[in-house]
Amino acid sequence: MMTCCTLFAALSLLLAAAPQEPQKAPAGDFAVAGAKVWTMAGEPIADGLVLVRSGKIAAVGPAAGLTIPPGIPVLRAAVVTPGLIDAHATVGLSGLLNVPHDQDQVEKSSPMQPELRALDAFNPRDELVGWLRGLGITSVHTGHGTGALVSGQTMLVKTHGRTVEQDVVVPLAMVAVSFADAGRAAGGKSPGTRAKSVAMLREQLQKAREYAAKRQRDAATPVDLGLDVLAKVLAGEVPLLVTAHRSHDLLSALRVAKEFGIRVVLDGAAEAYLVLPEIQAAGVWVVPHPAMARTGGDLANGTMELAKLLADAQVPFALQSGYEAYVPKTRVVLWEAGVAVGHGLPAAAALRALTIDAARLLGVDARLGSLAVGKDADLALYDGDPFEYTTHCTGTVVDGVHYPTAGR
Amino acid sequence: MVHFVRWAAAAMLVAVASHSPAQERPHAFVGARLLPIDGAPIENGTLVVQGGRIVALGAAATVVVPPDAVIVDAKGQTIMPGLVCSHSHIGAVAGADGSGPIQPEVRALDSIDPRDPGIQKAQAGGITTVNVMPGSGHLLSGQTVYLKLRDGRTVDDLAIRNADGSIAGGLKMANGTNPQKDPPFAGTRGKAAALVRAQFHRARDYQQKIAAAAGDASKLPERNLGLEVLVEVLEGKRVVHHHTHRQDDILTVLRLQQEFGFRCVLHHVSEGWLVAEQIAAAKVPCSVIVIDSPGGKVEAARLSMTTGDVLDRAGVLVGFHTDDGITDSRLFLRSPALAVRAGMARDKALQAVTIANARMLDLQDRIGTLTVGKDADFVVLSGDPLSVYTQVLQTWVEGQKVFDLADPQDRLMAMGGYGASRDQAMSMCCFGTQEGQ
Known part of the structure; x- marks a missing residue:
């Protein structure tokens, strides 16, 4: 009987360690020591220490001022930062193999489908989620992509790779809108022009406004899932993530935002440097395209200095990996x-954009984005300057679970 | 009058743009860290170039600077050979069309747009020599062309010439999923290999007929432009540049290469790390791509950043390539840097973007190292070549400066911005500024 139970237990253990499973230890208490610790809540700490307890940060400060409780393991790294937040991706929806059955980032049957939830499309076990986790990214703002006028919803999710229910942080973060070329249709379908894109979105927002009023008057009004989501946009609960690159498309996004009194976040924004005063006046956030984004199509005038130019203009921004149709299937934020940084963005500004500023953009700065007592124990460990080409991320900590980065 | 002024301006442009003569006054770059690639780094080194060639280099104390030399202060900077990219698609290159899977008569050089901004962006990345290839959507998509990234108006200004005056280039082939299509293309791997083998048999027959004619024009077979090129391949005069990803596809290339005896470079080799011993045994070089994540296509699902290192340790000659636009020529040095991150020896990684690639293009005697007598193709860097913080400050081809970060138009090409992707007039960056700087 005993043998049987022991066998069973051993078998369970074996199963738990099956190769497909992400390696993880139970969330326990441990300490992370860094020769340099970027808390993002003050100046970086030399010889810093972070104490992790039950998935949260229990203490952070110079090692000299903290006592490591006896018996708890210590992870060591040259540099420690908060776990990185990718401020816009499609990872988990646009899968590794890039075959039709693993591409769920855009549904082409209709140009406007705000009812599509990221939750219902995210594959937490896609290898690319683990790939990003191995490179310091502990949370991803992911969801529907840029291939339709309103392609669907986005969410914020941790990169554990468990289930979406376990890993989700913000189930409905934004609604993805595209005023970029990718959001327009060919072959006589709508929207076929820039003006039509804007007209269709305005009509839909107007409908949502009427729908919300009707629902308020009469609770028996049938639910329309799409309009329901746009009503949340109109109520200011959820922003539109508007992908646009040409300067006139960026201004269209600001024009619609002003007309409906809604929040927009400008995504991609290749020509933002041409309309900085307008962006500053609107007070909106920008999620600039990846520095290495290919400069074709409506990104033809893109620059690797975009983030630097936004920082110089004090426009709030966070950084993204974006969407890739081919290779690399995901970029690494x-x-x-x-x-x-190699093109002029100060390293501290880049780290803010990857951590606390991304958390602010997503409304989770009370929980993520800096190393402070009570926050989620999300950390990234490096063997050198995080931005240097030859540096390795040696592991991440997500909610107090340590994931050593395997291989190189 | 107006007409005359226009004409004069045009004539001036032509004078400036036509293949610039190598500078007569020697230029001496002093105080730099020199990375000759064929030897140890030289601190506080001096590099002297004249007439388009490297005439001297070494530690400052050992190099006699000619008295008439233009002295260029390169203190704090690093100078290495111009980068060689063994696989790129800049210049708006095109090759075969959709009419069939095998089109050896098609030449990349007939499609090159010398004003394509990709060329100046490559100069901005420190690239001085490039193998411009047609795509991988065919089993054989045409002849590739080796270009020097001089400031040129025509493809002839850029082309590299063989000793016999012909334009240098290889032959692009591919297997795996990219060329798999409906007939007349191959739908399976077996069919793909059969089509290629049949074509090489035709070429062999053609070669034998020419040999049998023994110079008698009346006995020569009817001229066939495509088969002529394949005969060059069979005779080892033209290298096959073969796109291939999956381990079994890589071995198929080696099988065909052994059957027909052609010289070959394997390109991309995403799964090369799985068959490194076999590649090494075949003595076939690899031009490896470095991509930021695996996947994006089924046959790249097991792509690894360790490939360069694994192949190098197995004894394979390893180069890296941009595959521009897959990766950006301006960031070519990222590839060796990421390979070092994945374990590759630093000197091997630097060779992989210089002399190793030069060897794959049969240009190792002319380029790829800072060596006396070689072409004066070099890059001036602000720091270590494998650092994200390093900028390409200047790029020189055959003693002419073709990129200067201090020049606003060149800077636009380096960073990007408004107009950076439009066709460009030939660079005016350095005209009139080289003497006396």
Whole structure:
């Protein structure tokens, strides 16, 4: 009987360690020591220490001022930062193999489908989610892509790779809109022009306004899932993530935002440097295209200095990996930030954009984005300058679970 | 009058643009860290170039600077050979069309747009020599062309010439999923290999007929432009540049290469790390792509950043390539840097973007190292070549400066911005500024 139970337990253990499973230890108490610790809540700490307890940060400060409780493991790294937040991706929806059955980032049957939830499309076990986790990214703002006028919803999710229910942080973060070329249709379908894109979105927002009023008057009004989501946009609960690159498309996004009194976040924004005063006046956030984004189509005038130019103009921004139709199937926001740093963006500004500023953009700065007592224990560990080409992320910590980065 | 002024301006442009003569006054770059690639780094080195060639280099104390030399202060900077990209699609290159899977008569050089901004962006990345290839959507998509990224108006200004005056280039072939299509293309791997083998048999027959004619024009077979090119391949005069990803596809290339005896470079080799021993045994070089994540296509699902290192350790000659626009020529040095991150020896990684690629293009005697007598193709860097913080400051081809970060138009090409992707007039960056700087 005993043998049987032991066998069973051993078998369970074996199953738990099956090769397909992400490696993880139970969330326990441990300490992370860094020769340099970027808390993002003050100046970086030399010889810093972070104490992790039950998935949260229990203490952070110079190692000299903290006592490591006896018996708890210590992870060591040259540099420690908060876990990185990719401020816009499609990872988990646009899968590794790039075959029709693993591409769920855009549904082409209709140009406007705000009812499509990211939750219902995200594959937490896609290898690319683990790839990003191995490179310091602990949270991803992911969801529907840029291939339709309103392609669907986005969410914020941790990169554990468990289930979406376990890993989700913000189930409905934004609604993805595209005023870029990718959001327009060919072959006589709508929207076939820029003006039509804007007209269709305005009509839909107007409908949602009427729908919300009707629902308020009469609770028996049948639910329309799409209009329901746009009503949340009109109520200011959820922003539109508007992908646009040409300067006139960016201004169209600001024009619609002003008309309906809604929040927009400008995504991609290749020509933002041409309309900085307008962007500053509107007070909107920008999620600039990856520094290494290919400069074709409506990104023809893109620059690797975009993030630097936004920082110089004090426009709030966070950094993204974006969407790729081919290779690399996902970009790595840490490396995109590195190239931005190589092109003039100060390293501290880049780290803010990857952590606390991304958390502010997504409304989760009370929980993520800096190393402060009570926040989620999300950390990234490096063997050198995080932005240098030859540096390794040696592991991440997500909600107090340590994931050593395997291989190189 | 107006007409005359226009004419004069045009004539001036032509004078400036036509293949610039190599500078007569020697230029001496002093105080730099020199990375000759064929030897150890030289601190506080001096590099002297004249007439388009490297005439001297070494530690400052050992190099006699000619008294008439233009002295260029390169203190704090690093100078290395111009980068060689063994696989790129700049210049708006095109090759075969959709009419069939095998089109050896098609030449990349007939499609090159010398004003394509990709060329100046490559100069901005420190690239001085490039193998411009047609795509991989065919089993054989045409002849590739080796270009020097001089400031040129025509493709002839850029082309590299063989000793016999012909334009240098290889032959682009591909297997795996990219060329798999409906007939007349191959739908399976077996069919793809059969089509290629049949074509090489035709070429062999053609070669034998020419040999049998023994110079008698009346006995020569009817001229066939495509088969002529394949005969060059069979005779080892033209290298096959073969796109291939999956381990079994790589071995198929080696099988065909052994059957027909052609010289070959394997390109991309995403799964090369799985068959490194076999590649090494075949003594076939690899031009490896470095991509930021695996996948994006089924046959790249097991792509690894360790490939360069694994192949190098197995004894394979390893180069890296941009595959521009897959990766950006301006960031070519990222590839060796990421390979070092994945374990590759630093000197091997630097060779992989210089002399190793030069070897794959049969240009190792002319380019790829800072060596006396070689072409004066070099890059001036602000720091270590494998650092994200390093900028390409200047690029020189055959003693002419073709990129200067201090020049606003060149800077636009380096960074990007408004108008950076439009066709460009030939660079005016350095005209009139080289003497006396």
